[in-house]
Amino acid sequence: MAKVKRVATKRTVRNVKPAKRSVKKTLRPTSKKKPAKKAKPVAVRKRTAPAKKTTPLKPAIKVDIKELDPIRKCGPGTSVQVLLKVVERVDGKSTNHLVFFDKYGWYCDHGRNCPAVAHARRQRGRRVNTR
Numbered sequence: 001m002a003k004v005k006r007v008a009t010k011r012t013v014r015n016v017k018p019a020k021r022s023v024k025k026t027l028r029p030t031s032k033k034k035p036a037k038k039a040k041p042v043a044v045r046k047r048t049a050p051a052k053k054t055t056p057l058k059p060a061i062k063v064d065i066k067e068l069d070p071i072r073k074c075g076p077g078t079s080v081q082v083l084l085k086v087v088e089r090v091d092g093k094s095t096n097h098l099v100f101f102d103k104y105g106w107y108c109d110h111g112r113n114c115p116a117v118a119h120a121r122r123q124r125g126r127r128v129n130t131r
């Protein structure tokens with residue numbers, strides 16, 4: 001009697017376990033995802049609200065402009081009239097620009113559309129234009 005019982009339980013356990021597990025594994029993730037998706041938008045909304053407050057703080061851009069000697073940097077024959085080193089600091093990251101002014105106008109080593117050009121113009125543009 002005892003022998004028979006042992007065999008019976010072992011078999012049922014063996015047969016049931018693998019079948020049930022594989023079915024549950026595929027079913028559970030999908031059933032769990034649905035309520036999670038509904039809950040997420042609420043959490044995201046709460047997060048985006050303070051994020052909007054931080055965006056106006058974006059003008060934490062600090063710009064340091066140093067005037068360099070164009071003749072020293074570019075040689076005595078240079079047509080560069082103004083040479084500015086613009087250090088742009090955004091969120092602790094600093095970017096160095098070299099902004100030139102010559103007869104063709106202002107330009108940065110990153111190109112004419114570089115924001116450093118605008119910074120340099122604001123600081124030195126008037127003086128150069130009244131020349």
Ligand SMILES: [Zn+2]
Nearest residue numbers: 097108110114
């Ligand atoms: Zn630049």
